[in-house]
Amino acid sequence: ALTGVLTGVALPPSLGAQNQQNGASTHEAVPSVRAVAATDPIVLDGVLKEGTWSSPSVATDFRQQDPREGEPATQRTEVRFAYDAQALYVGARMYDSLGAAGVRTRLARRDENLVAGDGFMIVLDTYHDHSGRTQFWINPSGVKWDAGQATSFADPAWNAVWEVATRIDSLGWTAELRIPLSQLRFPPDSTLTWGVQLWRYVDRLNELSMWSFWGKTESGGPPRFGHLTDLRFSARPRGFEVLPYTVARASYVTPAQPGTPLQRPEEYEAGIGADVKMLLTPSLTLSATLNPDFGQVEQDPAEVNLTAFETFFQEKRPFFVEGSGVLNFGGLSCFNCSNANGMNLFYTRRIGRAPQGSLPPRIRYSEAPDNTSILGAAKVTGQIANGWQVGVLDAVTGSERAELVTADGQRLSREVEPLTNYFVARLQRNLSGGNGYFGFMATSVARRFAYDSLAQQLPARAEALGVDWIRAWRERTYELRGNFAVSQVSGDSLAVVRLQHASARYFQRPDRQHGSNGLFSDAYDPSLGVLRGHGGYLRLAKVGGDWRWEGQVNYRSPGFEVNDVAFLGPVDYVWLNGNVLRRWTRPTAYYRSLQVLLGGQRQYNFDGDGTDGQVHGTLNSQLLNYWSANLFGRFRPEASDDRATRGGPVVHRPREYYFSGTLNTDARRAIVVNANAFFGRDADDGWGNGFGLGVEVKPASNVSLTLNPSYRQNESIAQYVLRRTDPTATHFLGHRAVFATIFRRTLSMGTRLSWTFTPTLSLDGYVEPFVATGDYSAFKEFTATRTTRKRVFDAGQLSAVRDRAGRDSLYVLDADRDPATAALTFANPDFNVRSLRGTAVLRWEYRPGSTLFLVWQQNRGGTESFGDFELGRDVGGIFEAQPDNVFVVKVNYWLGR
Numbered sequence: 009a010l011t012g013v014l015t016g017v018a019l020p021p022s023l024g025a026q027n028q029q030n031g032a033s034t035h036e037a038v039p040s041v042r043a044v045a046a047t048d049p050i051v052l053d054g055v056l057k058e059g060t061w062s063s064p065s066v067a068t069d070f071r072q073q074d075p076r077e078g079e080p081a082t083q084r085t086e087v088r089f090a091y092d093a094q095a096l097y098v099g100a101r102m103y104d105s106l107g108a109a110g111v112r113t114r115l116a117r118r119d120e121n122l123v124a125g126d127g128f129m130i131v132l133d134t135y136h137d138h139s140g141r142t143q144f145w146i147n148p149s150g151v152k153w154d155a156g157q158a159t160s161f162a163d164p165a166w167n168a169v170w171e172v173a174t175r176i177d178s179l180g181w182t183a184e185l186r187i188p189l190s191q192l193r194f195p196p197d198s199t200l201t202w203g204v205q206l207w208r209y210v211d212r213l214n215e216l217s218m219w220s221f222w223g224k225t226e227s228g229g230p231p232r233f234g235h236l237t238d239l240r241f242s243a244r245p246r247g248f249e250v251l252p253y254t255v256a257r258a259s260y261v262t263p264a265q266p267g268t269p270l271q272r273p274e275e276y277e278a279g280i281g282a283d284v285k286m287l288l289t290p291s292l293t294l295s296a297t298l299n300p301d302f303g304q305v306e307q308d309p310a311e312v313n314l315t316a317f318e319t320f321f322q323e324k325r326p327f328f329v330e331g332s333g334v335l336n337f338g339g340l341s342c343f344n345c346s347n348a349n350g351m352n353l354f355y356t357r358r359i360g361r362a363p364q365g366s367l368p369p370r371i372r373y374s375e376a377p378d379n380t381s382i383l384g385a386a387k388v389t390g391q392i393a394n395g396w397q398v399g400v401l402d403a404v405t406g407s408e409r410a411e412l413v414t415a416d417g418q419r420l421s422r423e424v425e426p427l428t429n430y431f432v433a434r435l436q437r438n439l440s441g442g443n444g445y446f447g448f449m450a451t452s453v454a455r456r457f458a459y460d461s462l463a464q465q466l467p468a469r470a471e472a473l474g475v476d477w478i479r480a481w482r483e484r485t486y487e488l489r490g491n492f493a494v495s496q497v498s499g500d501s502l503a504v505v506r507l508q509h510a511s512a513r514y515f516q517r518p519d520r521q522h523g524s525n526g527l528f529s530d531a532y533d534p535s536l537g538v539l540r541g542h543g544g545y546l547r548l549a550k551v552g553g554d555w556r557w558e559g560q561v562n563y564r565s566p567g568f569e570v571n572d573v574a575f576l577g578p579v580d581y582v583w584l585n586g587n588v589l590r591r592w593t594r595p596t597a598y599y600r601s602l603q604v605l606l607g608g609q610r611q612y613n614f615d616g617d618g619t620d621g622q623v624h625g626t627l628n629s630q631l632l633n634y635w636s637a638n639l640f641g642r643f644r645p646e647a648s649d650d651r652a653t654r655g656g657p658v659v660h661r662p663r664e665y666y667f668s669g670t671l672n673t674d675a676r677r678a679i680v681v682n683a684n685a686f687f688g689r690d691a692d693d694g695w696g697n698g699f700g701l702g703v704e705v706k707p708a709s710n711v712s713l714t715l716n717p718s719y720r721q722n723e724s725i726a727q728y729v730l731r732r733t734d735p736t737a738t739h740f741l742g743h744r745a746v747f748a749t750i751f752r753r754t755l756s757m758g759t760r761l762s763w764t765f766t767p768t769l770s771l772d773g774y775v776e777p778f779v780a781t782g783d784y785s786a787f788k789e790f791t792a793t794r795t796t797r798k799r800v801f802d803a804g805q806l807s808a809v810r811d812r813a814g815r816d817s818l819y820v821l822d823a824d825r826d827p828a829t830a831a832l833t834f835a836n837p838d839f840n841v842r843s844l845r846g847t848a849v850l851r852w853e854y855r856p857g858s859t860l861f862l863v864w865q866q867n868r869g870g871t872e873s874f875g876d877f878e879l880g881r882d883v884g885g886i887f888e889a890q891p892d893n894v895f896v897v898k899v900n901y902w903l904g905r
Contacts, residue, residue, distance in 0.1 A: 138442025857902025
């Protein structure tokens with residue numbers, strides 16, 4: 009239940025509730041509490057002894073949202089607010105009928121979202137525009153979690169500098185919070201009223217209560233917050249912060265190319281830099297970073313990607329995560345949707361990405377940076393006149409070069425990433441009463457090339473412009489949301505040809521019928537110097553009440569291209585989706601809550617081919633013992649597939665069905681289990697199944713060990729291998745597309761240890777052994793376009809060349825059995841990928857805002873081409889591999905006022 013609060017209050021305003029007259033529900037008036045000026049200095053010790061805390065204005069009379077919706081909370085809570093010229097103070101008394109014996113708490117590092125035990129949260133709408141959420145959560149051990157700042161999108165990475173003291177006593181537990189005004193954003197008025205919501209969670213009762221009440225089937229959020237009145241700040245701090253840092257790194261890495269003179273097995277480096285934050289106006293913040301250290305503390309998980317599209321990884325670098333909510337645009341919002349991509353105009357991991365330039369032929373050794381250096385970055389976020397929210401980011405990345413050694417021993421240097429400027433601007437205006445918003449977003453990427461060869465690979469410029477909106481009505485029970493964007497990419501014609509050939513669109517597909525190149529690009533043309541496109545999304549939905557429904561359309565034109573600064577999946581589609589949902593939130597003799605959904609979706613490309621479709625259903629429930637169970641099933645009919653041949657003709661994907669289920673035990677227990685399993689099959693006799701298990705063991709109140717073993721296996725009958733132009737393949741429009749049956753197995757064991765010594769000192773370790781195998785067999789081709797029928801190459805068409813170990817290493821394909829025509833040759837695609845990635849981080853916040861990090865990262869693994877899976881051999885191979893070790897020490901020191 010507590011996790012739901014942390015998630016729910018962070019939702020955008022479209023999921024909040026409509027207000028009537030200053031945020032009041034039409035059902036009942038919202039409560040109010042008055043802030044008082046501190047009459048004497050408040051010492052943060054968790055003891056509410058100061059005279060200020062005897063104020064008669066108190067927030068109390070909480071009501072349950074769980075387990076008995078609408079009834080008074082069983083445990084009394086009293087909250088008072090005070091202020092002085094520097095800070096806002098909160099004094100909270102959480103009574104417990106069992107006294108100290110009833111309080112449950114855990115010690116965890118700051119911002120750990122899934123902390124079990126009792127908890128208390130304050131959510132502030134400091135502009136009182138019924139959209140902002142600045143959140144502070146604490147538990148009886150003094151663990152802190154925050155998110156902000158006063159925008160429509162909560163920012164979990166907002167690490168505000170604030171203080172809390174807690175104490176467990178014979179009456180329950182208490183908390184004193186000091187939140188400096190420099191950390192908050194609010195209007196410069198002399199007398200202020202803020203929106204405020206208060207939540208309390210009692211772990212032993214699984215009771216979630218709230219001060220300003222709304223029901224589970226109602227839309228909640230800032231429009232239903234209570235009021236914090238009589239705030240009077242004669243002056244406010246200037247809000248200037250500097251966070252200088254120093255970092256030292258030692259790397260012990262086995263060179264990827266044996267014998268290379270370009271890489272040393274031991275490397276040492278050090279650096280200094282600083283982050284700066286200051287208030288430009290009372291509600292506008294400038295954040296800048298100089299010589300940033302953007303190395304990620306926690307590594308991305310291992311994976312084997314056999315698709316035509318890259319894998320999306322979450323941003324983890326603090327500068328980009330903090331405040332990122334205000335730069336969000338578009339996205340999908342649906343009860344259930346799959347195989348669909350929301351509008352995305354900004355993906356921060358494009359800044360500082362790995363160099364993209366290719367290397368010339370006949371290179372014996374090469375050495376290129378893992379990431380592009382970021383010379384500097386700055387952003388401005390906050391509110392300007394008339395309630396407009398603004399977010400502007402600009403970053404400059406440097407030119408990167410690869411050092412090369414040719415086959416004849418010549419040393420070369422080649423630019424692999426140009427000097428690049430990234431610019432993103434977001435403007436958003438909240439509608440009155442928190443009934444939604446409308447906004448705009450613009451992005452720009454500009455590159456300066458040192459060599460023509462790189463200009464022929466990457467576009468010189470890329471721009472996008474978008475508008476989005478949400479409009480809610482009828483107590484925010486209904487909403488209309490949408491977005492629309494246009495894009496333009498320009499540069500050398502060879503760079504634009506690469507985009508036309510990209511997996512997002514495959515303009516060169518031989519059976520592509522639609523299109524022309526007018527204002528927007530929709531046809532293959534090697535001479536093009538500009539690619540333009542557009543895309544949009546529209547959803548009409550009922551989001552409140554027991555019965556809910558939605559209908560939506562999502563599309564991208566073939567020329568839409570934003571991948572230079574965003575994450576782009578497929579384009580050239582129109583996607584339709586509809587769902588009906590029923591919720592039961594009152595406990596019965598069989599369950600505590602239940603939700604059933606039925607729906608379907610359909611997709612077409614701009615040629616009119618039906619490229620996807622499905623009907624689906626879900627069942628989600630919370631059982632009487634606080635376990636949860638979820639079931640999902642879907643059926644996908646046969647459909648056209650315009651991506652399977654990677655630029656060749658359209659084929660068909662067979663019909664398929666898929667089922668999955670999860671079971672989660674009570675999260676409050678010392679041992680928590682989360683189990684999941686899935687099974688699927690298609691009409692070609694392809695199949696897949698697997699399971700995952702999450703076991704969290706909490707042997708002490710400050711220690712948590714989580715094990716996440718998972719195993720998946722599947723057999724696909726049509727795994728892409730290669731495609732070549734072949735005039736003899738008349739049945740396939742002059743293309744020879746080779747596929748194979750692949751039997752894949754994946755085994756992993758994610759393991760995480762969290763050991764917290766104090767709320768400011770913690771040790772976290774994560775390690776994931778990973779093995780993936782792929783065994784290719786029955787090489788084949790489609791018998792024609794737009795069919796699922798295939799024929800397997802026989803021994804007279806396909807032969808194998810074996811290596812010294814007796815394994816097939818090379819295949820020779822003579823599909824037409826004619827010695828006069830050239831044969832296709834390709835390497836054996838079988839694979840065994842072994843990986844172990846581990847990270848250990850000691851984090852010490854030695855003073856508020858100042859932190860010391862000690863980090864150890866280790867990678868080991870490799871690849872083989874056995875194809876089959878042998879547990880002992882493959883797992884043992886991980887630990888036999890030579891490890892790469894990286895050690896980092898980083899210290900920063902916060903200076904602020």
